[in-house]
Amino acid sequence: MKNITDKKLESILKNFSSEAKPEKMFMRSLEKKLQKQFAETYSQKQSFFSRFFKLKLQFASALVVIFFTSTTIYAYSSDTVVNGDLLYPLKLGTEKVEGLLAITPERKVEYYNKMADRRMEEFTHLEQKRNRIDKPTLKEAKRLIELSEKEFTILEHQIEIQSGEIQPEIDIRSKTEMTPEFVAPTKAEMRDEPLIMQEPKNKRIIKVKEKIENTREHFEEKFEPRLEELEKLEREMMKEITQDLPFNNFSPDIQDMIDAQYPPPQQPPQNFKPNNINNLKQPEPQNSDFPTNIQDIQQPPPPQQPYQPDTTDFPIQPEMNDSKQPQPFKAPHLQEQISPNVINYDKEPQTQPFQEQTPQQFPPKKHL
Structure with missing residues (x-):
């Protein structure tokens, strides 16, 4: 009978513990009271160095601020901080801030x-x-x-x-x-x-x-x-x-190279009196396209010759003349001479009858 009652009591207590749930506010207040009692009973005295190391981050930041502020005040108020010193840009920056505040x-x-x-x-x-x-x-x-x-x-x-x-x-x-x-x-x-x-x-x-x-x-x-x-x-x-800048005072090696590349102009003799401007000989430049005579500069360039067809199939050379004037080209299939400067487009070209050429005799091919 006793065992039965104990088992019943155990089951009742288990059900009671599962059903009884304390509120959150009660649990928080109880936790705070326990922490306070624990701190009072088991309190330990902390040294100065331990407190200092706990606050090292705050102390380091405060130290940086103090150092920067003191450096700025010294640079701004000191007359010995001049142009070229390390703190002079900091001084100028502080002065600019002061100028912005002057309204x-x-x-x-x-x-x-x-x-x-x-x-x-x-x-x-x-x-x-x-x-x-x-x-x-x-x-x-x-x-x-x-x-x-x-x-x-x-x-x-x-x-x-x-x-x-x-x-x-x-x-x-x-x-x-x-x-x-x-x-x-x-x-x-x-x-x-x-x-x-x-x-x-x-x-x-x-x-x-x-x-x-x-x-x-x-x-x-x-x-x-x-x-x-x-x-x-x-x-x-x-x-x-x-x-005094030495524009033409070069070393001997460089001067020789310049003289070889750009020779100096030839000076005429002292007693020379030219009757014609062509008597003055000028040095020939390296570029052959450049005119060497004043007459070449004044005269216009010669007219360009017209296009001449390929005459490899007709080995007929144009007639040579002693005169310096360009001669018109005579093609075998054209009766009318083509002028090098003027082409008459009104007339139709007259062609000659086709002349058969005798084929060249080649030796017979040997079949292998």
Whole structure:
């Protein structure tokens, strides 16, 4: 009886375990609680190096970013990074990004003035510290000064339009403003403009103009004479090179080859006075088709002879005449002579009666 009850209990428990399925939320919460208890009971202290190696990827990426940022800042702010250095392209790229951010005319004027000052400082550093004269740097400084002056004229024109001193140009036919180049700044641009824009207009123009004039005076006083000297020296050197260039100063072997291929013209004697131009003998060129006499050049080429049929079957030679004029060809089957230059197509050709020719006697063939 006891065995029966045990078996029944086992079957009931099996059915109960198969039927009782816990919910997923209950299983997840239980798993989290167990993990937390396990971490608290079996926690181990991690060293600094183990944590460092776990975060090595993040640390390496942060290190690369820090290195690149510091290198860019050094290249941009340093005056010793000049043309020809390894970091100079990085410096120029950063300056171009700064130029793209300069939207308003005031910022453009400040940007061009700043870049012109930098180029002049680079030229001074190259000349004094490295004993090198870099002409492209001076030319770039001059170009930047001209751009700053151009942007200042645009700025001055915009301020005059905003103040109402002048009216923008209007096309009478279209009744629209013709000035797409001078556009008034928007409200967002006015908020982003530097402190110079917040001052009165007269002071703002005076400050910007003073910067441009100071940069121009500094360049004309110290660097423009050097640039003119360099350009003058370059022109003189190019002139000397072109004058002294050995166009006909060849080595003896090459000169002999040239003389053999192209012989020099024969010079007449000193007391020779030609009565006729044909007395001057000119060297015969290698090409036989080339005319060697001036009369051959003036006279037209002789007329081409007409087509002559093949006379292998009729071994009759044309009559030879002492005169140099071409003689007409006499064919055996034509009674009328064919002129070499004029052919009469109106007349029908008159043919001669066929003459039988005696066949040649050949020895009989021997049959094998």
